[in-house]
Every structure is written in structure tokens, then in C-alpha cells.
Amino acid sequence: MKRSMVVVIPVLFTLSLVASGCGGSEGNTSKPTAAASDKPTTSPSQTKDSTNGSKLTLRFATWDTGDALKIEQDIAKKFEESHPNTKIQVEAYGDGFDQKLAAAIGANDAPDIMYMWDFPTYDANLEPLDDLMNNDVDLKRDDFYPGLFNYVKVDGKSYGLPAGFTTRIMYYNKKLFDQAGVPYPKEGWTWNELKESAKKLTDTSKKQYGIGIRASNDPYDLQGMIWSNGGSFISPDGKTIEGFMNGKETAEAAQLLGDLLKQKSGVVVGGKNQQSGDDIFKAGKIAMWESGIWPLDDFKKTGVDFGTVVMPSFEGKPLKGVVAESAISISKNSKYKKEAWEFVKFYASDVAIKMRTADLPVRKSVADQMKLSQDPLFQPFFKMLEASDNTPAFLLNPKWNEVNRNLTSAIDAVISGQNAKETLDLAVKDSQKFIK
Template sequence: MKLVKMKSIFLLFIAAMLLLAGCSLSSNESGTDTTKDGKVKLRFATWDVGDDVDLQQGMIDKFNESHENIEVVLEAYGSEYDTKITAGMGAKDAPDIMYMWNYPTYKDALEPLDSYIEKEGAEYKDNFYETLWNYNSADDQILGLPVGYTTHVVYYNKALFDEAGVEYPQAGWTWEDLQATAKKLANKETKVSGFAFSGKPDPYDFEMFLWGNNASYVDEEGNLKGNLDSKESVEVFEMFQNMAKDGYAITTEGSGATEMKSGKVAMFVYGAWGLNPLKEAGIDYGVVELPKFKNGQSVSILSSSGISISKNSKHKEEAFEFIKFWTGEEANKARIDFELPVLKSVVESEKLEEDEMKSVFYSMLEKSEGYTPASFIVEDWSQVSDNLNYVFESIFNPSTLMDPKEALKSAAE
């Protein structure tokens, strides 16, 4: 099977740099020790750009003003984030604090936070949604405090539903319901499709559909065979392929958001990233929980971000003081227009569980506890992901439409 090479090469580079960093963690430490006026200096790396960085700098200024002995300096890496973080780790000059998502890759260079969290007490930890800890851990160690997250939901265009005289979907619906609804909404004359999904789905995201049908890519030992190619897994791929083959659904380059903005798609699956863009585009839309399979349940993958401490930082206690602030109530509220809060207390105080849109993401969050993505289990996930990308495209590409059973069997071997 032909692999997409670039991602694998980059991950190998990361692994090599982290190995070099790991070999010298005991004898070298990162960061400048203090500022000229004797304050502890902490470097904080963010992947954000634009307005997000302005917001972050304002929050950092507030922290610095309230801490006489600590000065946090923001380093905005943007699209070069992974490259710069990896280079810093390899050169033993990683930022003290950094945003994090790919814990399995960077785990050896990150400070375990379990003991720090334990000192804060059970009430502190319990204020975070339980599901989030699984996505900010590796090898049974917590390596980051949750900062933001999104689950996935179904977005639907209310105007298209109204025009077709179709009732809006409700929580508890099934994939059979979605298909029946999509058929009613599809209109060849107006070129409206009832449902859209990516023809090149991200393997990380797509696994949630398998979970919903009591399947997964791998078992606890990381074995693909008997899992990726299981009967339940094949059923999921056949369902999506058949929706496109039958003409009431389309495959898209992205999630389907662009097509909904143009008024040509009635439903698609996406995270909270779609809320503001669709609103700004003037689309009258709603969101609903993901459908469930006959013998399954509604469950979503999480896209989660955290904040971590470099294992070789000289000032870990001060760094933890900052990441506590960064994930506290004030910071959660400050970022509320950019990402979903991770603290139960903020969700309650801001009445987000009563919010017509955002409450659905929290409902999906609670339903999705206890699932671990294959990327956290498989050691060579980058290569597996590349293989799955190729297989998924061959299944959903209109010019190939490979038989899912045969394609998945080949991939599992």
C-alpha cells in the first residue's frame, strides 16, 4: 500500500529530536533563569494567531501584574508550532509552558502533573469534566490541564428543512432517521444535498462513528485485525458509502460547512468551530446530537487542547501556578467567545447548559466518556493514519468506491 510520506517523515523528525532531548533531561534545563529585576521568567508557547494572541497577551499581563515574582513571556509560533516546539526540545531550550494536543508524541518531554493536581484537592480536579482528563494524558499520567475542547454534532439548515416541510431532528435520533431525513431534503432541481461528509475523512475524527456502532480501529493492544475490519466497522463504512452512491448525500473536500454556507447542504457533522462562521454567513441553523446506531449510542471524538509544563523547566512550581490561572474561572470566561469552557462551575454560572447551541456539545461530552482514540494506543499512529487516509479515500472517492469489506481487510493486515 502506498503511504503518504511527508507526515511520517515529520513525525520521525519529532521522535528523533525528543530522543535527543530525553537523553539529556537530567543534566540540562530549559529557559532563562530570571529577569533583570530578579523575577522568575517563564516562556509560554502558543499556536494561536491574530485576535487570539491579543486576548492571550492581555490575560498574561493580568497574571504578571498580580504576581510580583513571576514574569510570563508569550511566544506565538503559529503554523510553525510543532516544528519550533520539537526543535526547542531537541536543543534543550523548550518553553517552560506550552499548549499541547499530541501527548503521545511529546509525552517524554512533559512534566507529569498528577502530584500537582492532587495537592489542589479533589474538588479542584472534579471541576473539570472527567472526559477531558483522558485526552490530556498518556501512559496513565496527566500531562496537561484542559484548556478547551469540542465534541462533534450535526449542524442542520433550518431554512432548507422548512422549505421541504421536514421536522427538525431531535436528540435520540438514529442513523436510519438521518438517512430518511436526508432523502426528504435532497432536491435535484435546486441541487440541494440532504447530507455531506468528507470524502477524505480524518481517521482521528472518523473513529467516533465506529464507536457509535460498538467498534473501533484497534483493541487495547493496538491490533487492527479483527477490529478495523470487524462486521460492525464495515457496516459504518458501507452506510456512508451507500448514502453517497444513492445520491442524497455528497462527499466534500472539508466537513460540509462551505456547502451549507452556500445553501446547498442540509446537514453535516462538525465541531464548535462552525458556530460563529455559519452565524456570520447568515445561515439560520441548529445543532443536534450525533445519531446512534440500532445497537449503539451517540458518541463523539474530542478535539481537545491542554497546557503543559516542560519536564526540564527550572521553575515547575511557578509554571503550575500559571497554568492554574490559565485554566481557572476568569480565563475560561475570557475565552468563552473562542472556545467552550472546560470548568463545570463556569458552564453553570454562564448558563451554557441552557444555551440552545452550546448545550448540545456538553451533552455529547458527557455521553463520550470512557473512549480512547487509537492515536493514544498505537505507537506508530502516524503511519497507521496515513494508511487509513489512503483506504478511506478509496472507499469514498466516486471514481473508485472500493468495497469497504475488502478495503478494510487489506488495511488491517
């Protein structure tokens, strides 16, 4: 999953989610065009019509690197064991994923299968999967967490099969809470309770703070918080930002982050020449840290005594979350869609899901088999998934990328101490031309 949403979002990716977060940036929502200098370099065996002896070769493009890439290569080999006439050629686009994928599509040389989260950018080049998903009994669609399908749709059509995800939760350092005599946060807690706890957990003489606030925040990741206060960046029909992006509820939620810093209950992390929030949390210098699944394993390995809890809600309002999700898609121009679907389906099978460790399983049965849904550290992620039924802004308007730049600048200004309502008003003014 892309860590920034993305992801991911896989995330998303995240991919992000986000991605995120699945993680981050909402992505480039302009339609891809050919760029010769960015075209992936391929050998003759990597062309779209390639075969390996009597085998059919399917190209699979991924953004993953390192250990995650090795796992994908192992999944490909596992698939080949049960499909001896098909070879999966894993193509690692890495950090240049979007540029290389856009160049390949523009050159009519798209991979057959690809990781995906930014559906508004690529939907015209992807195969709709609704009929395949609905008619393939082997898929066991009912076993997927249903909310994940909300993140793969454009104009009501599904262009990807969910592959991995993360929601966003709050990590807390038990040692710091115990030392300050502050009760651990519990499901149902509120932002007011977080603010009070953060004050008590702060000791500036030790450079210790209640919570870490990112120097630059991806608006995608903040949507859960905004929705929880009854706000939104854009209208449900994706046509209006006035009164939404700069609405009272949206501004209140954004201002809360700035106020935590003004009150010195929080500290800015991850800026230029600053450590990341993950590292500062591991060092015991922030008591609370909001993130996805990504740092959990590292926190465990480094021996941090920590807990996880769902995000706080606003008084009298329902808790809302956002998902960083990665998915697997099929090129609209692939000559081997039937065979590609078999791999896509395998990638979301119990076997493949259990092989991957960088995200959460998209199938309820796998989460149960791995006892994740009963594990106190993992439970909050699944609780937040139940609360993640809103549609992210980037899926509602194809011009969102342009708007998102202005929104990102506005939120960064709030973190720097400026008034949320005023900066969001300016962001709306500068973004109206993209919405009309």
C-alpha cells in the same frame, strides 16, 4: 485548541481537539528529534534562563494565531497583574508548532509551558501533573468535566491540564428542513433516520443535498461514529488492529458515508477546488453538516437559521462521541516548575476560560455561569461529552501515526466509491508491521 487532532482539537485539535476538534490529524507520534533548520529563532531575552529585571520569565508556546493569540497574550498580562514577579513570554509557533517544539526540545531549549494534545509524542519531555492536580485544593479539580482527563494521559499518567475542548455534533439548516417538510432531527435519532431525511432534503436540480461529506476525513474525527456502531480502529490494549480496524462494525460505519454519496443524498465538500463544508452550509446548499464548535459563531453572524443536535446513533446501540481537546503542559526540564504550575492553573481558571472564545469551557461552573449548558445551540456539545468515554486510538499505541496514514487512505477510498471492507482489509495488511 488545535482544530485537527487533533485537535484541535484549542481543537485539537483538532486541536486537532483535535483539532481538532476539541480538531483532525492524530499527529506525529514519533519522538521528537533536533532539527537545526527548524529551531525557533530566539533573541537573548527569550532564552530559558531569561529574566526581566527582577522578574522571572516563563516561556509559553502556543499554536494559535490572530485573535486567539491576542487573547492568550491578554491572559498572560492578566496573570502578571496578580503575579508581579513573573513575566509570561508568549511564543507563537503557529502552523509550525510541532516542528518548532520538537526542534526546541531536541536543542534542550524547550519552553517552560506549552499547548499540547499529542501526548504520546511528547510525554517523555513533559512533567507528570497528577500530584500537582490532586494536591492543589485551589485547582478545584472536581469542577472539571471528568471525561476530559482521559485525553491527557499516557500509561496512566497525566501530562497536561485540560484547557479547552469541543465535541462533534450535527448542524442543520431549519429553512431547508421546513421547505422539504422534514421534521427537525432530535436527540435519540438514528443513522437510518438521517439517511431518510437526507434523501428528502436533496434536490440535485438546485445543487442542494441532504448532507456534506468531507473529501478527506481524519480518522480521529470518525471514531465517535465507529464506536457508536460497536466498532473500533484498535483493541482496547492498543496491540491489535486485525478484526478491529477492518471489523464488521467499523466497515459498516465507514460504508454508510460512501453510500450517502452513491445514493446522491450527500455531496463531497472541501476537496481540491471545492468550497468548504462550512461555506456550503452557509450558502444553504447542504441541509446537514457535522462539525465541532468552530463554525457556530460564524453561522450566527451570517444569519443562517440553524439548529444543532447530537450525532445520530445506530439502532439499539449507545451513542458515542469523540473529543477534540487542548491542554497546557509543563516541560520536564523547566527550571521553574512551581511558577509554571501557577500559570497553568490560572489558564484553567474561571477568569481565563471566560476570556477565550474559540472552544468550550472545561469547567462545569463556567459553562453554567455562561448559561451554555442551558442554551439549545450548545447543549448538544455537552450531551456528546457525556457520551465520550472511549480512548482514542492515538493514545493507545505509540506507532499510531504510521497506521493512521494507511487508515486515512482507506477512508478516502471509501468516499471515492470503493468498498469499505476491502479497503480496510488492505489498510490492516499494510499496517501490521507497525503494530508488531
